[in-house]
Amino acid sequence: MIRIAYGLAAVALLASGARSEEETNLAVLKREIEQPDESKAREAAIRLADLEGPAAFEMILDELAIGAPPKVQGALLSALGYRKEPRAWEVLALYVRNRNPELRKKAVVAMGELADPRAVGLLIAALSDAVTEVRSVAAQALGRRREAAAEAALIKLLTHKDEAAVEAVAAIGNASTARKLGELFGQIPDSLLAETLSGLLKRQDFGPEPIRVEVVKTLGKVPGPSATEALKEYLAATSGERDKERGSHLEAKKAIEQRGGH
Amino acid sequence: MKTPLLSLFLLAGCLEPPFSPHARDNAVEDIQQTLRRIQPAIAQKRAIAYLVTTVPKHLVAYDLLAGKVLWEVPADITSRLAVGRGFVAHRQGAGEIAVRETSSGALRCTHGLEAGAQFLGMAADDQVYYSQQAQNEQTRRSHLVALRAESCSEVWRDEGSGSLGAPAVHGGIVAAPFAYQNVVFLDGKSGDEVARVRAIEESITFVRATAEGLFYGGNSGVFRFDPKSATGTKAGSSFIAARFPSDQLHSFYYWDAYQPAQADYTAFDRNRLLWLPAASGSEGVTLRDAAIYLHSYRYFFAFDATLGTVRWAYVHPRVDVVGSDDVGSALLFAAADGEVGAIDARSGTVAWSRKTGLRLAGATFDASGYAIDKSQPAPPIEATLTAIVADPDARFTAIKVFAVEALAKLPGKAVTAALLKIVLAEGVAPPVQSKAAEALLHRRDTESAPLYREALGVRYDYLSDRQPRAVDVLARVSAAIVDPQAVELLGAHLLDPATPRPTLKEIAKALVVLSETKSEALRPLQDLLLSYRCDPAFTTDPASLEQAGEGLLRHGGAEGHRLVSFVAAEPRTLPRLAAYLRKALGPTVKRP
Numbered sequence: 001m002i003r004i005a006y007g008l009a010a011v012a013l014l015a016s017g018a019r020s021e022e023e024t025n026l027a028v029l030k031r032e033i034e035q036p037d038e039s040k041a042r043e044a045a046i047r048l049a050d051l052e053g054p055a056a057f058e059m060i061l062d063e064l065a066i067g068a069p070p071k072v073q074g075a076l077l078s079a080l081g082y083r084k085e086p087r088a089w090e091v092l093a094l095y096v097r098n099r100n101p102e103l104r105k106k107a108v109v110a111m112g113e114l115a116d117p118r119a120v121g122l123l124i125a126a127l128s129d130a131v132t133e134v135r136s137v138a139a140q141a142l143g144r145r146r147e148a149a150a151e152a153a154l155i156k157l158l159t160h161k162d163e164a165a166v167e168a169v170a171a172i173g174n175a176s177t178a179r180k181l182g183e184l185f186g187q188i189p190d191s192l193l194a195e196t197l198s199g200l201l202k203r204q205d206f207g208p209e210p211i212r213v214e215v216v217k218t219l220g221k222v223p224g225p226s227a228t229e230a231l232k233e234y235l236a237a238t239s240g241e242r243d244k245e246r247g248s249h250l251e252a253k254k255a256i257e258q259r260g261g262h
Numbered sequence: 263m264k265t266p267l268l269s270l271f272l273l274a275g276c277l278e279p280p281f282s283p284h285a286r287d288n289a290v291e292d293i294q295q296t297l298r299r300i301q302p303a304i305a306q307k308r309a310i311a312y313l314v315t316t317v318p319k320h321l322v323a324y325d326l327l328a329g330k331v332l333w334e335v336p337a338d339i340t341s342r343l344a345v346g347r348g349f350v351a352h353r354q355g356a357g358e359i360a361v362r363e364t365s366s367g368a369l370r371c372t373h374g375l376e377a378g379a380q381f382l383g384m385a386a387d388d389q390v391y392y393s394q395q396a397q398n399e400q401t402r403r404s405h406l407v408a409l410r411a412e413s414c415s416e417v418w419r420d421e422g423s424g425s426l427g428a429p430a431v432h433g434g435i436v437a438a439p440f441a442y443q444n445v446v447f448l449d450g451k452s453g454d455e456v457a458r459v460r461a462i463e464e465s466i467t468f469v470r471a472t473a474e475g476l477f478y479g480g481n482s483g484v485f486r487f488d489p490k491s492a493t494g495t496k497a498g499s500s501f502i503a504a505r506f507p508s509d510q511l512h513s514f515y516y517w518d519a520y521q522p523a524q525a526d527y528t529a530f531d532r533n534r535l536l537w538l539p540a541a542s543g544s545e546g547v548t549l550r551d552a553a554i555y556l557h558s559y560r561y562f563f564a565f566d567a568t569l570g571t572v573r574w575a576y577v578h579p580r581v582d583v584v585g586s587d588d589v590g591s592a593l594l595f596a597a598a599d600g601e602v603g604a605i606d607a608r609s610g611t612v613a614w615s616r617k618t619g620l621r622l623a624g625a626t627f628d629a630s631g632y633a634i635d636k637s638q639p640a641p642p643i644e645a646t647l648t649a650i651v652a653d654p655d656a657r658f659t660a661i662k663v664f665a666v667e668a669l670a671k672l673p674g675k676a677v678t679a680a681l682l683k684i685v686l687a688e689g690v691a692p693p694v695q696s697k698a699a700e701a702l703l704h705r706r707d708t709e710s711a712p713l714y715r716e717a718l719g720v721r722y723d724y725l726s727d728r729q730p731r732a733v734d735v736l737a738r739v740s741a742a743i744v745d746p747q748a749v750e751l752l753g754a755h756l757l758d759p760a761t762p763r764p765t766l767k768e769i770a771k772a773l774v775v776l777s778e779t780k781s782e783a784l785r786p787l788q789d790l791l792l793s794y795r796c797d798p799a800f801t802t803d804p805a806s807l808e809q810a811g812e813g814l815l816r817h818g819g820a821e822g823h824r825l826v827s828f829v830a831a832e833p834r835t836l837p838r839l840a841a842y843l844r845k846a847l848g849p850t851v852k853r854p
Contacts (some may be wrong), residue, residue: 036833069794069834094789099759099799129724130760135724156725 017217026051026059033063033072042071049079057085064091070100077103081110089116096122101131108134112141120147127153127165136164143168151177158188158196166192170199182218191226194219198230201248202237212248220255230255280448280455281404281422281440292457296447297488299456300433303473307631310364311602312350312529314339315820316621321352321367324602325807326594326632329616335367341525342517343626346386349411353381353525359392361411371414376405380522381429385471389417389450391429391436395522406438418453427519432471437478437487439466439519445478445487459487462494468516473630474539477547479515486539486547502548503505504537504554505570507671510664513556513616527584527624533558536588537567553607556595557586558661562593563668564610572668574610575646577653580694585625591634596625604632609640644672648680651694652687657777659691666694670701678702678710686717699735703742705722711745718751722760733761734768741772746780749773752785756806763799766790766806774813787813788825804839808829823847 027036029051032044045063048056059075063107068076076093079089088110095107096201110125111119126138127150139157142150151172169177178200181193188196192261197219219227231252238249278285286292309326314337324330330714338361341353349370354360359373375381379396390409395402404426408417427439435456436448442465446459456790459478469478476487483503485491490499513535517524524530536555540548554567559582564573578597585596592604592613600622603615613634649663666684669677684698718740720730731845733755740748755761770787777783787810794800800807811829814822829835830843 034834035834041834063793066828066832067795069796069798096792097757097759099763100792100797101759104759128725130722130724153725160725180551 022055026055030059030063033068036174038069038071039230041069042075045072045075046163049075053250057087058081061088061091064095070103072104073098073100073103077106079242081106081113084113084115086114086116089118090245093118096126101129101134101196104134106128108137108141112137112144120145120149122154123147124150127157132162132164135162139164139168139236146172148172148174155180155184158262159184160190161192162194166195167199169196170203173200173206175207176217178211178218183200185218190222190224194222194227194230195225197222198233201230201234210246212246213251216248216251216255220251220258228256228259231259266590278455279422280406280453281424281426281446282422282455283424285446285458286386287444287454287458287460288492288494289457290489293459293487293489293537293609294491296435296457300435300475303433305630309597309629309632310627311585311618312343312345312626312628313596313600313602313618313622314343314624314626317625319623320620321362321376322618322620323364323367324600324618326483326604326627326629327847329614333367335362335369337362337367338700339380341384342624343532344384344386344390345628346411347388347628348388349386349625351386351390351411353384353385359384359390359409359414361390361409361414362381370412372482373409373416379403379405382426382526383517383519383525385429385431385436386411387431387434387450390414390426391450392763393426393429393438395426404438406448406453408436409448413434417451419456420448425520427467428517428525429519430469430471430476432476435476437469437476438521439478442520445469447476451582459485459491460482460494461485463496467514467518467520469519470516472539475848477539480717481514484515484537484547501549502549502567504535504565504678506550506565507570507572508664508667510660510667511556529625531585532582534586534791536586536593538588538590539583550588550590551607555588555607557583557593557595559583559658560653560655561658561661562586562605563664564607569602571671572643573648574640574643575650575665575668576605576610576612577646584622585627587627587629589627589629589632592632593820594627594629594632595667596622598622604634604792606634606637608637610646611638611641613638644669644674644677644680647672648683651680651684651698652691654689655729656691659693660692662694662695666697666701669699670704673715675707675710678705678707679713681705682710682717684715685735688731688839695732698807699738702735702739706742708743708745711743714739714743714745715748715751718748718755721754730755730760733851734765737765737768737772741775744775744776746783748782749776749783752776756786756790757793763806767803767809770806770809770813774809777813781817784792784818784822788822791825791829793840794827795829795832795836797836801836801838804836804842807836807839808842808846811839812846815843815846 029044029048033041035041059077062077069194091112092107098104123138124141127135129135154165154169197215235252243249311324312328313322313324319338320334323332325332338355339352344351348364349361351361357375361370376394379394382393384392389411393406395404405421407419424441429436429438434450436450438446440446443460445459445466446455449456465480466478467480477484479485480811483501486500488500493499515535538550541551549567552566552568554565556563560578562576581598583595583597583725587594592607594604596602600618600620601615604613606613647665651662655836681698685695714736718736740851752769752773773783773787789806811826815826826843830840
């Protein structure tokens with residue numbers, strides 16, 4: 001209710017008399033955003049989104065709080081992402097549940113940029129969204145943030161054959177993740193499992209070496225060309241002098257030979 | 263001046279041939295004389311089920327007391343059996359009547375039916391009686407024939423024009439419905455018409471003989487044949503119409519005597535009312551134990567015919583019951599898989615049953631001697647009714663709707679839980695679910711609020727493959743019982759993108775009701791209104807937004823009024839919504 005009250009007060013203020021140049025510009029933009037022609041309103045919303053400064057930011061939040069046509073809302077939501085302002089949390093929390101999947105998607109992307117720890121719960125919840133694209137951006141955001149708390153939900157997403165989870169799991173996974181993935185052999189599509197394991201191996205910080213060996217062994221058991229490709233990639237990536245004698249390199253070589261190169 | 267003998271003939275209506283359109287009807291003296299002629303029944307302690315198998319067609323005599331097959335013979339049976347003294351008769355193939363020994367099933371004799379005439383049914387005592395009907399372009403010609411059971415030779419043949427139904431026989435008097443309005447009573451030995459009853463108010467579609475006499479009736483009830491029959495009316499006759507607890511139950515008191523299809527074992531044997539008249543004095547008609555039973559395929563219900571309440575229900579497992587009969591203390595049954603048994607008429611428990619291993623098409627019971635010694639206590643009816651509703655057999659929606667209705671009349675939290683389970687279950691027929699929802703609303707069971715909240719707590723979750731169910735019903739129930747603790751859950755559903763749009767209206771309505779006692783209910787309404795007031799997806803049906811606005815206006819105080827005024831006046835608000843809210847605000851608010 002606070003944001004709404006503020007929004008309505010701002011409407012009243014902007015409609016009143018004396019104001020600075022910035023306020024005047026914003027008042028003009030506001031009028032344009034609130035005109036019935038949706039395309040022009042959207043253009044104005046994009047211009048507002050490009051404006052720097054706290055007053056413009058507040059106006060974006062207000063416009064989103066008091067409601068607008070979806071095209072305008074979409075333009076304004078995009079602006080919240082790169083601003084990374086924690087104060088956007090309240091408005092975004094409302095929009096991650098919007099009935100319009102496009103708006104949900106934009107809100108999730110923006111939410112992913114917020115440092116606010118409250119964002120994590122909503123991003124994990126978005127992994128259960130009915131729309132693939134929304135789940136996908138939520139997974140990407142969680143992977144980018146390397147949110148370990150999302151691991152269980154992301155692995156569940158993998159079991160739902162959802163490609164969106166591959167990069168995210170690979171980004172946040174650790175030794176225990178690798179073991180869990182090994183146990184899900186047969187429950188996750190072979191190609192997704194291979195890509196996820198491959199993603200883990202590509203990370204410099206993933207290890208220690210015995211865990212890498214285990215991951216390569218698991219990869220060796222996964223049938224199909226994706227796993228072979230992943231093993232070949234790993235072999236190539238570890239073919240330098242320093243890495244040639246690593247257990248995981250040797251294991252990858254062995255696995256490829258056993259698969260007959262396939 | 264008539265001679266005394268002639269007067270007697272006139273009184274008895276004997277000057278007219280049987281089935282004459284000019285015969286006297288509704289004459290008390292004819293009825294009294296006919297009743298006097300009825301020979302007392304000889305009590306026989308038999309308990310035999312005659313079972314007709316599917317393919318190959320066999321007739322099997324099963325001793326219900328000994329629990330064993332007495333005999334089995336191949337027989338092309340194409341009608342229900344008539345059981346006489348020492349014999350059974352049936353139509354065989356399309357063209358003949360066959361009479362068989364009850365001791366062995368051996369064929370005694372056959373009698374050719376009139377070719378081209380439809381067979382309507384038969385009855386038996388010492389003789390066999392059957393009726394047929396032939397129709398050409400202009401006329402309908404019917405005949406009722408009596409055969410000697412020993413030789414199948416004709417004793418007499420009565421012919422008439424017009425519709426004639428399947429006969430019944432009791433104490434030497436043969437009765438048959440005639441021309442839809444009449445029941446004609448004939449002397450079994452001579453075929454002479456001895457009385458006629460004409461129903462003034464409705465069609466007569468059956469006659470039935472029981473140990474208690476002759477009964478006739480149609481769709482609305484049963485008449486006893488007694489001197490009061492002369493009035494021809496329900497009010498003036500000994501008449502009973504059973505009361506039923508629901509209009510979902512469509513069944514009939516007895517087989518339609520005019521329908522040739524019902525002369526054989528058909529679906530009509532699997533879906534009918536079972537009843538026995540009580541032994542009574544000289545007048546009136548009541549049902550034994552005031553009970554009437556509905557056999558509907560795999561289900562049996564016992565009703566109090568006077569109060570119209572359900573006494574018990576029984577679900578037969580897996581297969582249809584193809585034949586049944588009320589023998590007083592028990593309902594005998596035969597199922598399609600050959601199981602033969604007896605249901606305790608007082609409790610609905612299975613008193614005994616045996617598997618014969620036969621595949622059955624139909625059954626006829628000759629079991630006046632069958633009785634249950636000791637009645638078992640009835641199982642809890644709510645459990646049986648719940649089992650009926652949960653039965654995966656999808657054929658019986660009407661029965662399931664009725665089971666819900668019956669369940670709804672029972673008190674207690676367990677019943678509420680059962681109704682809720684029906685509402686939330688997947689794969690239940692929509693009419694059954696909507697009846698259960700109606701019942702939940704009607705119950706206003708505040709004690710079950712935690713159950714409703716538990717159901718409301720289920721939210722859409724892709725990862726867990728979880729789907730909330732019946733949120734609209736739960737919202738209405740929460741409002742009906744005014745459960746403020748449901749506000750948070752309802753609010754979450756209102757703002758959940760997975761909630762179907764038509765459901766939003768019910769949730770909004772519920773939150774408006776609940777906002778009267780809990781102001782937190784206004785928050786989700788406000789969020790909904792502001793989030794979607796400009797959304798074209800709500801153009802055609804803004805009802806949920808209208809509800810939200812109205813709620814804020816009604817219970818949101820000055821702040822709510824200010825918000826709704828803003829939405830109503832803001833030019834981007836959906837026109838239909840804005841118009842609605844302006845009207846709700848009153849004449850002072852205008853679009854700028």
